[in-house]
Amino acid sequence: MTQSVAILGASGYTGAELVRLIATHPSLRVAALAADRKAGQPMASVFPHLRHLDLPDLVQAGEIDYSGIDLIFCALPHGLSQALVTTLPREAKVVDLGADFRLTPEGYETWYGKAHAAVELQEEAVYGLTEFNRDAIRTARLVAGTGCNAATVQFALRPLIGQGLIDEDDIVCDLKNGVSGAGRSLKENMLFAERSTDVMGYSQGGRHRHLGEFDQEFTRIAGRDVRIQFTPHLVPVNRGILASCYLKGDPQAVHARLAEAYADEPFLHVLPFGEAPGMGHVMGSNFCHIGVIGDRIPGRTLVVATLDNLCKGSSGQAVQNANLMLGLEETAGLMLAPVFP
């Protein structure tokens, strides 16, 4: 039986990626598409690559008739979901892809510099890192998708936290990030001519807001304050995050722990010890590849994780969560093989 979804924020890259995934999903169909600034346009004008699909035109979010909608994806710019989700009918489940519901009220205020506008929803929201939160997601009404960097680094590190395997006070995560993570908004430093021959860090020194998720999750799991170092770098690639995580701990033990933790996971693949993945090997897919390498210096370990920020890091994760929330097979519509080359 097909279930109906609405996508709010359909004119951005994560919105388009949701449509791409749902296009070949066996049990979902797109019933409504909203995008305030581009309301009135056919989706094929905004995203010509979706021309072959029979899609509803873009409308204002407020114009949608939500009766008959089983689940709503909110793929809105940061801050807009807080107000919007309160106006949605409680019969519809909601997967939010933005940053509005990821943190506790205190964490939110720390990282976003103001009080949250819908604290009760914030407290109701379930953190959407699927592989670590399946039971809660299955019964949730509102799921908060994780940050794309937050997903990548948690896949690399989360099973290691609170296990006595690594020095939790000395974790350095250096990320290489495809530019689609910045979205479709107009910024001078996102022009092709600026990015195509450049690599540059941003939000360096611990200022990136995804750190709020690491602080929250790792501290909770460890039962003590955990603060990691985290530096993202823009690389001239559309899709992909590759996280190089420098740890103090025994590499073989780290590998064994990750391999065991993910042994039955359909989307998380741990490579043989000593091999590292490449960003290009997960493009367009919901897979995450993870490698563990021992350094020449004893007791130093490098964990490398890579995924597609628009798919497993955002819209693929959202569909995976929606599958659980709607009682579908978790992998439904998500086994697309990566596109290479």
Next chain:
Amino acid sequence: MTQSVAILGASGYTGAELVRLIATHPSLRVAALAADRKAGQPMASVFPHLRHLDLPDLVQAGEIDYSGIDLIFCALPHGLSQALVTTLPREAKVVDLGADFRLTPEGYETWYGKAHAAVELQEEAVYGLTEFNRDAIRTARLVAGTGCNAATVQFALRPLIGQGLIDEDDIVCDLKNGVSGAGRSLKENMLFAERSTDVMGYSQGGRHRHLGEFDQEFTRIAGRDVRIQFTPHLVPVNRGILASCYLKGDPQAVHARLAEAYADEPFLHVLPFGEAPGMGHVMGSNFCHIGVIGDRIPGRTLVVATLDNLCKGSSGQAVQNANLMLGLEETAGLMLAPVFP
């Protein structure tokens, strides 16, 4: 019911693309993979992006047990299929992705400079431009996939030939080609550092062998000699061909003819008059987008067609033909939406 296929030449890009498409195909499974130079390796070593799949290891083509194989894809370097196909059991259907069986014996000798080694197979082979040859393909034992450039330009022009719509003695086709068309072989001019900031024509002046297909097909359809001008140019993109075809003829009539010809085609989309497609809008998919534009000079028409050379231009076309040959739905496994951005 699942049918079994073998892929010969699985270590090249078109081989990998076949595996990618079959990974989510509802009725096909990969029973054998051959690659002579890399025999003995697991596919995940040769193509790490296919790591999540349960695939047979690479073997020599001669080691395969073909009993139980319904269809064989030959994705071999040019010239190897001629000898190999003669050794395959006649019970298995064959789709050849190379250039060995596309031309008549005379055409082959003209463009490849030597006699064909398996003339009777050459005469048996059906030309695999699916949309124009469905009936013959359905009953064929051996189908010859078209060149990727040949597919693109024929989608742009073939319905116009022999119709009195355009001047068939004055057709200029300027192509922009993603580099994966050159395959995975080692050539200095295919290194990243050589290609990434360059655009350069090749086989200019009418020396590209895909011209053999145009000469053969257009001459046959027109009932008179047709010779087009055709210049491919390498652009720094992995996948995609964009053909800009300069014609003498009425643009509205050309648009009407193409729109009518492709009205019911699931993979060929003609844009509204005056709009032109972009190469990035079909990446990873089996779709071809076609646009028609009138020039400021009366009677001059520009037809632009674009497709993904590895998919619709090669492996996607091959699966589409295999679907017909095996009695499956023509679109089975091929409705994957393009990946953008």
Next chain:
Amino acid sequence: MTQSVAILGASGYTGAELVRLIATHPSLRVAALAADRKAGQPMASVFPHLRHLDLPDLVQAGEIDYSGIDLIFCALPHGLSQALVTTLPREAKVVDLGADFRLTPEGYETWYGKAHAAVELQEEAVYGLTEFNRDAIRTARLVAGTGCNAATVQFALRPLIGQGLIDEDDIVCDLKNGVSGAGRSLKENMLFAERSTDVMGYSQGGRHRHLGEFDQEFTRIAGRDVRIQFTPHLVPVNRGILASCYLKGDPQAVHARLAEAYADEPFLHVLPFGEAPGMGHVMGSNFCHIGVIGDRIPGRTLVVATLDNLCKGSSGQAVQNANLMLGLEETAGLMLAPVFP
């Protein structure tokens, strides 16, 4: 003796390219830099690659003291020069890099849809295609730089016009254009994620304003109306234009004419007959490489020309003209070798 220049519009790519060239020019120094929106900033904030230079901060154009300025480069968005140049002191020479002074009053109105605001300056301006206009440029007070596409195609074709060598009613020019030609302004289709895997035509069908230059120049030279077909295509490269020009005429005669015309030109290089240049071979330089190829169809000729749109197509041409206007060696500061790879 060093001469002083001011650059108006220094926060755009052509402004930065002027600074780059003047940085190693033996006889010019940058005395003032203006950029209205970024006035008050040091140049190193706007263009960090110029950090090593001792440059004046950006100011408003109106704040500059022009006494002591020998020459002013106007690298402004289209339309702004008309008003501004009238306010500049007539003692200073002016090289305008924009479109304001390229056309006759009638041509301007045809292509820009309104009357020119400074017709007398427009009539005074000398068309800045250096190699064809040296004497007038030497004595000019105001030189109008050509369009980057207009320069490329004129280098390919101009010596052939009015010579009875080619059919002037049947000229097709298909261009591949690096994205820096669009400047640094914020447009969604210029984002990295939109352009990096795409190739797409624009202003197709004869709507590009550089056609005004072709119409004006070729018609004047031929003594009859000449209208060419001209289609630019964006390719994912920062710098470079490659023009593929399809002509009816004898290829050997075309090659001989071009080779003779450019035999003594320091920046224009005609390749041996049958060879074609690549865009990557002129990057960062003031050179233009030109090749001529005969088609398999007798009487059909392909002329390919390539240059760096920011350098020879714009700022390099501007410095070349400034050299002539200031009585310097024409090649001064411009013999930088291309950067490859």
Next chain:
Amino acid sequence: MTQSVAILGASGYTGAELVRLIATHPSLRVAALAADRKAGQPMASVFPHLRHLDLPDLVQAGEIDYSGIDLIFCALPHGLSQALVTTLPREAKVVDLGADFRLTPEGYETWYGKAHAAVELQEEAVYGLTEFNRDAIRTARLVAGTGCNAATVQFALRPLIGQGLIDEDDIVCDLKNGVSGAGRSLKENMLFAERSTDVMGYSQGGRHRHLGEFDQEFTRIAGRDVRIQFTPHLVPVNRGILASCYLKGDPQAVHARLAEAYADEPFLHVLPFGEAPGMGHVMGSNFCHIGVIGDRIPGRTLVVATLDNLCKGSSGQAVQNANLMLGLEETAGLMLAPVFP
């Protein structure tokens, strides 16, 4: 007075970069070019971007008449210089760009797995990190250019070693590397289609041979064993290295030390505290930009350094050293501004 140089290994990227730099050098001229596999060809066939220069054809190294040659650049694949340099006339000075003479005999054997073939030359050679070794380079007959990674990381760290400013047992250097560092040799993983959408580490875990230089230099300066962690990653850019160095130490003190150390250096630029450079801002130039950022975790410092691997990391450094060895101005021919965009 012009001095004459020969370039051995002129068909590789560093050879071409030497020619590019010498093309506008005021005091050097290229008297001979050798490239064994391509001997007999004109340089413009091997590198069409150098077409405008009047260069000698490529010959075998053994064919060169070295009388009249003041300095020889060896830009050969690793291992070939050892034998070759012993055959060169001792009147000519030599700058070797390869790895043959960088290490002590013991270091060489450790990292290259065999004894050196010319130990007395190895001991004579001066380590060519110009800014730290000027006096010895001025009087040297043989200078060993550094590895490109080794130069980048030493510019970031060398003034900090042995100063008690940072924890020398806990240095993590994560590098992003343009692909031209791999040279022009044919490797499958260097094809455009493999690299253009990928980011991948290599020689991870402390296996990269440039570590030999760090071990040697840092240990000598510190007077104790220093071992750093060092991971290079290929990014889809032609030129550039960006090193992110994670240190334990006070960020302000680190910044002050670097700013002081490089205050008078023409090519090394330390940015204001808290700013980090981008790889695209040094492309085509001999500059290195260095930034220092403090982390949110007290006592953690990020030093970022970037340079062009082919220029400052290799051929530019070689010319800088040659200038010193020949009694020329150190910056002669090297003040070319970076190319951006």
